Amino acid sequence: MTENTPGPQDPQDAYWRPQEPAKQEAAQPESAPAQPAQPVGATQDMPAHEQPHWQPEAPAEPWTARPTGQEQVLFGSAVPGQGQPGVYVPPPTTQTYPTPPPPASPPRRAGGLVAGVAVLALLVGGGAGALGGYLVADRNTASAPSSLDVPKPASQAAANAPDGTVEAVANKLLPSVVQLRTQNGEGSGFVIRQDGLVVTNNHVIEQAADGGSLKVVYQDGQIADATVIGRDPTSDLAVVQSKGVSGKAPVVLGSSENLKVGQAVVAIGSPFELSGTVTSGIVSSLHRPTRAGGDNGSEATVMDAIQTDAAINPGNSGGPLVNMAGQVVGINSAIYSPGSSQRQQGGSVGIGFAIPIDQARRTADEIVKTGKATQTVLGVKVQTDQNGGAKVSEVSPGGAAQAAGIAAGDVVTKLDDRRIDTSDALVAAVRSKAPGDKVTLTIGNGTRTVTATLGGAPVPTN
Template identity: 65%
Template sequence: MGSTTAQFDTPGQPGPFSPPGQHGQPGQPGQPGTGAFYLPPGYQSSVPPRPKGRGKIVAGVAALVLLVGGLSGGLGGYLGYTFANDSSAVSSLDSPRPASQTSNAAPGSVEEVAAKMLQSVVQIQVVTRSGAGEGSGFVISSNGQIVTNNHVIEGAASGGSIKVVFQDGKTATAKILGRDPSSDIAVIQADGVSNAPVVQLGNSGDLKIGQSVVAIGSPFELSGTVTSGIVSSLNRPVSADGDSPNSQATVLNAIQTDAAINPGNSGGPLVNMQGQVVGINSAIYSPNSARGQAGSVGIGFAIPMDQARRTIDEIVKTGKPKQTVLGVEVREAQDGGAQVSKVTAGGAAEKAGLKEGDVITKFGDRRIDSSDTLVAAVRSKAPGDKVTVTLSDGRTVEATLGGVEVG
């Protein structure tokens, strides 16, 4: 899960951890250099002759020093042992163990949310012809219907296998009930499952910036991982198509959070402090993702549950979700906004009177500063919704949004 870096000394060179003075020093003029730990090849150090007639005296002094040293060492050891076992000293080891804490988690705490949610969050393992991957999901029906991201299971759509691992370690094979690549939502069915604990779905429209949230999933195959943070922003237009950053095929109208979201968290729930699912964790911002598997930098994105719920319901009931459309293709406008580059014949935009070259600056009450913002705003609505569209020249038109079957 990580790597360590070791620094090695180069032979004959000072190492970073060597004390001063342990390397060769220059010799006197006419002599080779010597050192405390090595000598130049063939160098013989000169040893001064031993003085005569003092050997016995030196030996006697040495013996006396050893005797005194031994007595001092014994006395010091005894005193040290006595002080260490002084009955008046206070030791943490003598304190009684604290009583086991059996009280329930505080209401609205991360602990309480985790205890409520973990049993309903699963790990999803996918094997395809081209390789294997994994993600997360959460159970929405006791017979094993599970919500996840489309990008987690899309590899199995053209031939592959899906396995679900529940929190208690039980496993089940699964099949795809339906999926919507444009919203990055999918529903799978786990086989042979009954009485599975289900999540409670919340209202993402009630979220406020700064509100506490919890993310649960299987980052880097670490199932049942719980992280916490806040709602950093709302209605953030995010392209989840990592391979085509300029594509509008998958643009999310996302909840931004600083709760840690990593590879493997995709498809897991973002939960409020009442234990209700308010979003589906789907994407992260990672500036160095091109160098390898991206990790959390505190900027994660989740699909709002109010938007996802409609798609999930359509998949469960019909297997064919509908994508909300305005009936235009757009690009960035030079002075801000979304410029219409193409109008779909018979679509909502044409019926409302929009034409090629029009620049959309407002969609309902939402300011439009880019083409992605408009795409995200449209997809946050449902087919049949009526919206006022404001143009850069001050004109407004009323559009009734259409729907296109996907999946």
């Protein structure tokens, strides 16, 4: 194979709640004595032998607290199976209540009184503390500041976003990014000329290349018909022309040559038909040999790709990858998506690939001027060597490789300063160059180098 085709809700009433005091007292017969209140947090379902019993009215004693009439009647406090809830029913057997202790001697009585007063004081103090705490909490709640009470801030000043921010890049690029629609799908692109000349991926418009429907949707809502000017399946690039369009803002093309790993970038496009979507990330790697396509009879593309973690999803294809100066440095083209298939597209996992703009610019310019593209070739068929490198299996007569003295069996391990460890790596490296460029090839373990002047070949589109 040549370097063009390298080898192989629950209801509220479902929960029990105590009756309101007013309703509970109304429901309780007047003849029924009040039940002493249980301490807060006491368990309601007590064993029968521990259930509190109603005490008969007795003369007031220091140790006897008179019912206040404010106690709540809780369901479950009556003897199970007798009477109505909250109504006292005498037990079937007579209960013997303890006889109050005889009056104590004055000293002892004084001590008991002091103790009773102390207990009463503690009870009153505890109740007052609880009530006071509730009142304080209620008052604090009412007076606590709320975000809803704060006046709405004044409208944000219409100042320009600071240079070098994602906001600034988005403001600059969005008017120039378009959505492309065909009968079978959609993708993205960007304007390179005011009359609606658009650059995109070949796989975005491929189905419209032979006269199929193709429409360009601009950020201002304008929809225009378009035709394919030319395309290059081997580099996955295409140029289309909108009809009846003028005054569109073209992008500024930057350079991919000076990109650095870790450099911030922004991706803009129409993922899943969500036009004008902006994501950001960094350059994760450079010169990543990436093979994409090759399904359903289409030609495989091998890219010398920019790898980025900016979210790229189906529909982003053809949209620009932009540096923080607002210059296009790549064309988003592919993603790595484990588990995806032909029937179910995957989404971003932080590994996306873009065609370097230097390569895309050269190809797009040629298409605009001639309607066709020329592919850079070395003139060999290669396969990955088991020890690493691209092993030459066939040399094309009269090609650049033959002129440089490369023979079948040679293993190319470097192109200039770039390491070559697979056949795709060599293909990607060669395609990143232009026809006529001179390159130095290292053969084997480095004991031999050759210089080759790369050639060019017309790109078939069918």
